[in-house]
Amino acid sequence: MKPQRSADTAESLDQTVYDALFNGIMHGRLKPGARLQEAALCAQFGVSRTVVRQALRRLSEVQIVDIVANKGAAVATPSPKETRDVFAARRAIEGAIVREVARRIEHGDIERLKQRLRAEHEALHYQDHPRWVALAGGFHLALAELSGNQVLQRMLTELMTRCSLIVALYEAPGEASCEHDEHTHLVELLSLRDADRAAEEMNKHLLALEARLQLPA
Known part of the structure; x- marks a missing residue:
């Protein structure tokens, strides 16, 4: 023994x-x-x-x-090419995630997402950047969990770990890695069970997040 x-x-x-x-x-x-x-x-x-x-x-x-x-x-120090590849993968995966969430979301799920949004707003109000970063990333992982697809959830978790490094390396000073208003709009569309518009909004959100990074040409 x-x-x-x-x-x-x-x-x-x-x-x-x-x-x-x-x-x-x-x-x-x-x-x-x-x-x-x-x-x-x-x-x-x-x-x-x-x-x-x-x-x-x-x-x-x-x-x-x-x-x-x-x-x-x-x-690890992700390269600009890897950064673009990670965001391309996130757009594909998270588009599928929000479509599935829109199909199966319940009232209690919406209320829990709104609680997350209130916590994000509070972190922004008090300029608590580390907490805001954690909450913003957690929002995306919470959506993956609501999808009920454990494979997509594992894939996104791995991509989000890479994104934490990417944001630390390439985030422009004074920029937020995620925009609170974009998360709010996503929750509104999910509450309407509008899968197409939710997937479109997620795609726009991730494109905007990537565009806010200071990537070398």
Whole structure:
């Protein structure tokens, strides 16, 4: 039994390091290109290099950390081409998501989305940018959950992790990554169960989000 407990402990430590780094990247505390030095991480978390390497390997699998032989690990830096590819994929996936949501949405779902909109408005009012970014991304993931399609939900979750890096890297100063009014209009169309207009609005919303980025030509 002892080897099993040891394995369980290592897995738990690996998850602790993974979660801390993942959240640090998603909330902008670790910027694109930031070096993730094994020795420093071992000291910070009080774990072995084996645990740190396992956590970094898992982060590389979801493409938010790059590991280069003889150079180590760093927070991923999406290229302009990858950014455009990510948004093209999001437009395809989220168009399908809102069509399905419009078909199956219920009154309680609409009320919960409106609660999210009120939280977004509050974050904007108090100029709480980190909270606003988290809420704006959460709005899109909430729609994916309402679609009932777990495959689309997983695909969007992966794309949203990349978008967190993209926004941190290319967002223009003073620009919001998502516009609150655009989310509000989407909820209005979904409450009307207007699938075509909701899909069109989502496409416009994502095109506008991409256009607000400062991408090199």
